[in-house]
Amino acid sequence: MIYFIIFIVLIVIVIFFFVSIYNALIRLRNQVKNAWSQIDVQLKRRHDLIPNLIETVKGYMTHERQIMENITKYRSQAMNAQTVGEKAQAESLLSGALGQLRVQVENYPDLKANQNFLALQEELTATENKISFARQNYNDQVMMYNNKIQMFPSNIIAGMFNFKEEEFFELKDQAEKEVPKVSFS
Amino acid sequence: MWELIQSNKRKSLILFFGMGALLILIGFVFGSYYNSETGGAVGVFFAILLWMILSAVSYFGGSKILLAVSGAKEVTKEIHPQLYNVVEEMKIAAGVPYFPKIYIIDDPAPNAFATGVKPENSAIAVTSGLLSTLNRYELQGVVAHEMSHIINRDILLMTFAGMMLGAITLMSEVFFRGMYFGGGSRYRSRSSSKSSSGQAQVVIMILAMVLAILGPILAQLFYFAISRKREYLADASAARLTRYPEGLASALEKIANSTYTLRTANKVTAPMYIVNPLKKEGMKLADLTSTHPPISERIKILRALQQGIGYKEYQKIYEMISGKKEKIIPDSALKEAVPAMPLQSAFTEEKDFNPVEAKRQTGDILMKMNDYQFINCSCGVRIKVPPDYNKSIVVCPRCGRKHSINI
Numbered sequence: 268m269i270y271f272i273i274f275i276v277l278i279v280i281v282i283f284f285f286v287s288i289y290n291a292l293i294r295l296r297n298q299v300k301n302a303w304s305q306i307d308v309q310l311k312r313r314h315d316l317i318p319n320l321i322e323t324v325k326g327y328m329t330h331e332r333q334i335m336e337n338i339t340k341y342r343s344q345a346m347n348a349q350t351v352g353e354k355a356q357a358e359s360l361l362s363g364a365l366g367q368l369r370v371q372v373e374n375y376p377d378l379k380a381n382q383n384f385l386a387l388q389e390e391l392t393a394t395e396n397k398i399s400f401a402r403q404n405y406n407d408q409v410m411m412y413n414n415k416i417q418m419f420p421s422n423i424i425a426g427m428f429n430f431k432e433e434e435f436f437e438l439k440d441q442a443e444k445e446v447p448k449v450s451f452s
Numbered sequence: 453m454w455e456l457i458q459s460n461k462r463k464s465l466i467l468f469f470g471m472g473a474l475l476i477l478i479g480f481v482f483g484s485y486y487n488s489e490t491g492g493a494v495g496v497f498f499a500i501l502l503w504m505i506l507s508a509v510s511y512f513g514g515s516k517i518l519l520a521v522s523g524a525k526e527v528t529k530e531i532h533p534q535l536y537n538v539v540e541e542m543k544i545a546a547g548v549p550y551f552p553k554i555y556i557i558d559d560p561a562p563n564a565f566a567t568g569v570k571p572e573n574s575a576i577a578v579t580s581g582l583l584s585t586l587n588r589y590e591l592q593g594v595v596a597h598e599m600s601h602i603i604n605r606d607i608l609l610m611t612f613a614g615m616m617l618g619a620i621t622l623m624s625e626v627f628f629r630g631m632y633f634g635g636g637s638r639y640r641s642r643s644s645s646k647s648s649s650g651q652a653q654v655v656i657m658i659l660a661m662v663l664a665i666l667g668p669i670l671a672q673l674f675y676f677a678i679s680r681k682r683e684y685l686a687d688a689s690a691a692r693l694t695r696y697p698e699g700l701a702s703a704l705e706k707i708a709n710s711t712y713t714l715r716t717a718n719k720v721t722a723p724m725y726i727v728n729p730l731k732k733e734g735m736k737l738a739d740l741t742s743t744h745p746p747i748s749e750r751i752k753i754l755r756a757l758q759q760g761i762g763y764k765e766y767q768k769i770y771e772m773i774s775g776k777k778e779k780i781i782p783d784s785a786l787k788e789a790v791p792a793m794p795l796q797s798a799f800t801e802e803k804d805f806n807p808v809e810a811k812r813q814t815g816d817i818l819m820k821m822n823d824y825q826f827i828n829c830s831c832g833v834r835i836k837v838p839p840d841y842n843k844s845i846v847v848c849p850r851c852g853r854k855h856s857i858n859i
Contacts, residue, residue, distance in 0.1 A: 302547055309544070386533065392588070393537035400545035403695065408547070 288421045292430050295412040299433050302405035306436060309397045310345070310358060316394060317342050320387055324368070327378040331371050337364040351434045358398075365391070402436050409433045459784035460605040464612050468507070471616040475499040478620065478663055482627045485660040488653055502622070506615045515567035515575060515607075518724065522565075524555035524577045525821050532556070532817050535583065538592050539576060542599040545693045552576050552602060558818050561712035562586070565724040566598035569611055574602045579714070584814040585706050585807070593690060593700030597726055600689030606682045610724070613675050620671045624664040680745050684780040687750055688766035691757055701754035708747040749773060827855050 321335055328335070341364055345357035369388075378384055413432045416425040424430075476499045483495020509517075529536040532554075539554055552568065555577035562582040568574025576598045578591075586594065601607055691697040707727045714729035728744040756769045763785040770780055816836075820826070823839040831851040845854050 298547070305544055305547065389533055389537065393534075393541065396537075396541045396592075397544050400541050400693075404545055404547040 284420075285424065288424050289428065292412075292415060292421065292425055292428070295408070295415055296430065299405070299408045299412050302401065302408045303436075306398065306401040306405055309394060309401050310354075313361075313391075313394045313398065314342055314346055316387070316390055320368075320391065323381070323384050323387055324372075324378065327375050327381075328371065331368070334364060334367050334371065338368065351436055355436050362395070362398075365395070406435050406437075409435055455784045456782065457603070457605055459782060460609055464605065464608045467609065467612045467616065471612065471619070472500075472503050474616070475503050475619055475623070478623050478667065481656060481660045481663055482623065484656045485627075486630065488656070499623070502619055506619055510611050510615050511569055515569065515573065518565075518567050519555055519575060519577060522557050522577065523559075524557045524575075527554050527556050527817075527821065531820055532583070534588065535578065535591070535595075538588065538595050539599070541592065542596050542693055545596075546599060546603050548603060550574065552599070554578075556580055556583070556818070556821065559712075559715055560584075561714040561729065562707045562710050563714050563729050564594050564598055564726045566601040567607060567724060568602065569608050571602050571605070574607070576602075580814050580818055581710065581712060582707070583817070584811040585710065586703050587810075589694075589696065589699040590703035590706065592694055593696070593703045594726055596690035596693040597686045597700060600686040600693065601682070604682075604685060604689060606686065610679065610682065613678050617668075617671045617675045621668045624668050627660065627664045681780050681782075683744050683750070684753075684766070684770065685782070685785070687754060688763055688781060688785075691754060691761045691766070692763075695761055697754040697757045697761065701751045704747050704751050704754075708751075825857060827857075829853055829855065 317338060321338065324331075325335070338361065341357055341361040345354065345361050348354040348357045372378055372388075415421050416430055416432055476496050479495035479497075479499025479502075480492045481495070483491035483493070483498075485491065487494075527535065535554060535556075539552065543551055548571070550571045552566070552571075553573075553575040555575055557577055557579045559579040560581040561579055562585045564576065564578040564582055566574060566576050576595065578594070582594065583591070687700065690700050694700070704727065714725070725744075727747060752773050753766065753769050756773065757765060759765060763781045767779070767781045767786065771777060816826075819836055825837040825839075827835040827837065827846065829835060829848040829851065830853065831848060833848055833850045835846060835848060835855065837846055837857060841857070843857075845856055847854055
């Protein structure tokens with residue numbers, strides 16, 4: 268009888284642990300999904316801002332056609348990207364091109380004084396920041412989720428229910444670190 | 453983050469009921485002091501009443517009262533896009549679903565506070581002085597600090613702690629006043645009772661005196677201790693959110709160097725602010741009666757976060773700098789599985805931050821909030837028309853052009 272009770276108690280404890288680990292995995296996975304949708308929202312916002320930006324800048328920046336063409340090209344690439352990796356690559360190229368544009372603005376005092384442009388610049392800065400914070404949050408969530416999947420004992424339950432590791436959203440180094448070239452023409 | 457929030461909620465609940473129990477005890481002792489037969493019950497009744505009223509007021513109306521007292525006005529994205537964006541950035545960094553309301557207080561002293569017992573109805577208020585002295589990244593640091601108070605449920609904890617402090621102080625005050633104006637009933641009950649209950653009377657009397665004297669002092673020290681720890685924790689969380697501790701550090705430096713004092717702050721609202729609005733620098737860490745840790749130390753810790761940003765690092769550096777073993781970050785945060793994050797390679801510093809321009813812009817924003825009208829004259833002058841200007845035409849002071857005002 269006493270063994271039976273111990274057995275039941277053990278079973279209950281095991282089930283309890285099982286359920287709590289499973290729930291934790293679900294919670295983490297949902298957090299990852301949610302964090303990803305946050306990035307998506309911000310990326311889309313940036314795509315929406317770009318035509319407006321180009322329109323405002325075009326009249327002033329006559330020598331910077333190449334940069335503007337790049338921005339338009341990378342924007343459409345980014346909008347058509349499918350996987351996390353592809354998206355990260357296209358978006359980082361776009362970030363690089365926008366950074367170059369920002370450096371060039373220094374050469375156009377009229378543009379810098381334009382009220383419309385100033386408002387746009389604040390929006391652009393904010394959107395860039397939001398993207399990077401959303402990315403930071405996403406990567407944190409992915410790390411926590413992946414850790415949980417790899418670590419014992421949660422890895423057993425993760426294996427049973429087919430929880431798969433998620434991909435980090437990393438900006439490719441060359442675009443991130445590349446110092447925009449400044450030409451004084 | 454999750455464990456931290458759970459632990460803070462638990463603490464708040466314990467504090468809430470602990471406070472209730474303490475109040476009832478005090479009520480009973482004080483009541484018994486005046487009348488040994490029925491006084492206890494009366495005291496308990498009033499204690500429960502006080503507890504319920506205070507809880508209801510601070511839970512449902514606390515933040516509104518605080519905002520009204522400080523004269524804060526709500527701002528929208530149209531009025532101050534940068535402030536709004538910075539708050540949204542921090543919301544995204546924290547990955548939380550709620551968006552705090554944003555308020556501006558018209559005061560030249562740079563400071564900020566967060567309020568709202570529930571994160572869904574929370575608010576962040578900043579002074580106009582803060583907006584005109586800080587650049588974007590410093591503002592971001594301050595907002596991250598305030599956002600951390602909201603996310604960590606510090607406000608809930610501090611509200612209940614503040615309530616407890618208020619209730620205990622109030623009761624001991626009532627007790628002393630009652631004694632001063634003659635505890636007539638005490639003598640009557642003593643003369644009528646026998647010597648055995650007289651002894652109990654003496655015990656109750658001593659107990660009541662001790663509680664009345666020590667209660668408020670202990671409650672205050674307790675309150676201040678919690679408040680100081682919460683400030684450190686919010687700094688650590690802010691560094692984690694922005695990954696750029698220098699922003700907050702240099703913001704704190706600017707705030708500390710400001711010579712203005714906040715007009716609307718008082719003893720009760722002081723712990724809510726990012727930097728103590730009442731006291732100036734120069735206090736020691738050992739100062740038990742201070743609601744905030746010394747700014748210089750907070751700055752030093754933030755600047756020393758070089759290896760990585762995490763709660764563990766923050767605690768380690770605190771111990772190094774202050775030379776104390778005191779735990780300032782709760783265990784629930786320390787055991788969190790998130791490893792230290794690498795420092796965000798410094799943002800491109802805003803080179804073109806111009807203090808004069810910032811001051812002028814903040815002034816314009818305040819005027820806009822107060823229903824001023826702006827008219828751009830074609831000679832380049834910007835005319836600001838106050839809302840109580842009652843003529844239909846305004847003349848440009850430089851070129852003499854007449855502008856009609858639409859009311």
